Each structure stands twice: as structure tokens, then as C-alpha cells.
Amino acid sequence: MIPRRGDNQTVLITGCSRGIGRAIAERFAAEGYYVIANDLDRQADDLAGLKAAIEAAGGRCDTLFADVSDPASVEALVSNALKLSPRIDVLVNNAGVLSVFNVEDIAPDEWDRIFDVNAKGTFLVTKALLAHFRANGKGRIVNIASVGGKRGAPGQAHYCASKAAVIRFSQILAQEVAHDGITVNSVCPGIIDTDMGRNNYPDEASLQAVKDKTALGRLGYPEDVVGAAAFFASDDAAFITGQALNVCGGILFD
Ligand code: NAI
Numbered sequence: 001m002i003p004r005r006g007d008n009q010t011v012l013i014t015g016c017s018r019g020i021g022r023a024i025a026e027r028f029a030a031e032g033y034y035v036i037a038n039d040l041d042r043q044a045d046d047l048a049g050l051k052a053a054i055e056a057a058g059g060r061c062d063t064l065f066a067d068v069s070d071p072a073s074v075e076a077l078v079s080n081a082l083k084l085s086p087r088i089d090v091l092v093n094n095a096g097v098l099s100v101f102n103v104e105d106i107a108p109d110e111w112d113r114i115f116d117v118n119a120k121g122t123f124l125v126t127k128a129l130l131a132h133f134r135a136n137g138k139g140r141i142v143n144i145a146s147v148g149g150k151r152g153a154p155g156q157a158h159y160c161a162s163k164a165a166v167i168r169f170s171q172i173l174a175q176e177v178a179h180d181g182i183t184v185n186s187v188c189p190g191i192i193d194t195d196m197g198r199n200n201y202p203d204e205a206s207l208q209a210v211k212d213k214t215a216l217g218r219l220g221y222p223e224d225v226v227g228a229a230a231f232f233a234s235d236d237a238a239f240i241t242g243q244a245l246n247v248c249g250g251i252l253f254d
Helices: 019-030 041-056 071-084 108-136 157-180 195-200 204-213 222-233
Strands: 010-013 034-039 060-065 090-093 139-144 182-189 244-247
Touching: 010 019, 010 071, 019 034, 019 041, 019 060, 019 090, 019 222, 034 041, 034 071, 041 060, 060 071, 071 108, 090 108, 090 222, 108 139, 108 157, 108 182, 139 157, 139 222, 157 182, 157 244, 182 222, 222 244
Parallel strands: 010 034, 010 090, 034 060, 090 139, 139 182, 182 244
Antiparallel strands: none
């Protein structure tokens, strides 16, 4: 059998029940990785479906429930992941939430909810795995941020600020851990056709406006995003760290 780049490697991916996270999980499994797929316990049925699909395709997958915004839940997630696989090679922080409000309508609790999952969740899961990566002398951290973290749109100040936090967090961490063989990069999707993407642009007129702003003239699909995550996880990206790559069909050019 031809060797695959994920053979004998384990990836932990958060927020895998649907959308981009599910597509990343299926792609990594197809590349030979043992996938430990996380989501909230209320997503149990969808997560079971992901595990079944990966196994039906000949891959390996186990699932762990955890809320990435909750420190105790994240500690349990990482310790249970390390029981499933004594070595974890790659972490993909994908779990995320979005809501749309102009600033004067963002309730303080809603600001916290968005930051708790998107920014604090990325921090918590990453922090919990850092000692493990350092001990291995290698680790790949891939954070799913957003073009919103670079530019953003009205109605999304809280979401875009949380994604800007992910990008800057990744850049600083990349410098702190580089000498331990750990790379940290962000993927910045544009508008992707998932539950989140559709909720953001609920009617045909707003969807068309986004397509018109996109050089390639369409929404992205989850499958459009997975290659960037797989690349950052691979040895092909060994000399790349602290970067934030747009996967947006040409909505942004910087
Ligand atoms: P989605 O809403 O379809 O999926 C998000 C997943 O995260 C779900 O499975 C959900 O259950 C899980 N999740 C939410 N809160 C969680 C928590 N506290 N703990 C664990 N899991 C949790 O969203 P989509 O579109 O697949 O987004 C994935 C990532 O990509 C997110 O970080 C999102 O911000 C980012 N993104 C999405 C874009 C889009 O247009 N769809 C554009 C740019 C970035």
C-alpha cells in the first residue's frame, strides 16, 4: 500500500459534528490519520454518523464529547484523548459559533458566548496539549479562524474580534513554541456553505451579494477548506508557522 502522510499519526479535531470540522475529519481519516473527533454531547448522533462514515471508508475514528469553552471539560477531553492515543501529532481547533448583531444590540453575555467558544476554546485546548507536544518535540496546531478576523463585516463585530484574537494568539504562540518543533498556523475561510455560513446570509439577495464580492463567484464548500488544514498539518509545511492563510475564493487579497 502506498504510504499516506497521516499514517501512524493522530489528530484531535474540535467541533466535528457537521460543516467544516466534519469535512476536515473525513479528509484526515482518508490521509491515514487516526481521528479523535470532538463535539458537544448534544451532537452525539451526528458524531456517531461521522465515526460510522470514516470506518465504512476504512479509516479510524473515535469520538469524545466536550465543551471547548469549559476548562474542566477541556482537561477531560485532552486526558481522554491521550488515553485513546498515547501520542497526538496534530490539533485542529475548529469549533466555533457565530451570531449577527450590530454592536449596540450585542448583549454582554452574547459577547462572552462568542469569545468563550472561538477564542477561549482555542486557547484552552491548545494550552492543554502544549506540554504533550513539547515532550514529543513536535506538534502541529491548525486554528480555523476566518477572513472576518482580518477584515470583517457589519453585524459581526463580536465574531470578527474573536477571530482576530485567534489569528494574533496563533502568531504569538508560534514564536513561543517554535524551538520545540511545534508550528501554529491559522486557516481563514471566506463564506462557506455550512449551517453557519447559511445562517449568516439567510436570503438569496444577501447570498448573491457575497458571491458578487468573491472573485471566484461562488460560496466555498467545506471541502475547499480541508486542503489548507491538511497542508499545515503535514511535513510539507514544516517551515511555515505563524501564518494566516485565506481560503476565500478571492474575497480578500491580503
Ligand atoms: P457549523 O456551525 O456548521 O459547525 C460548528 C461546529 O462546532 C458544530 O459541530 C458545533 O456543534 C461545534 N461547536 C460549537 N460550539 C462548541 C463547543 N463549545 N464545543 C465543541 N464544539 C462546539 O460551522 P462551520 O461553518 O462548519 O464552522 C467551522 C469553523 O469555521 C468555525 O470556527 C467557524 O467560525 C469557521 N468559519 C466558518 C465560516 C463559514 O462561512 N461557514 C467562515 C469562516 C470561518
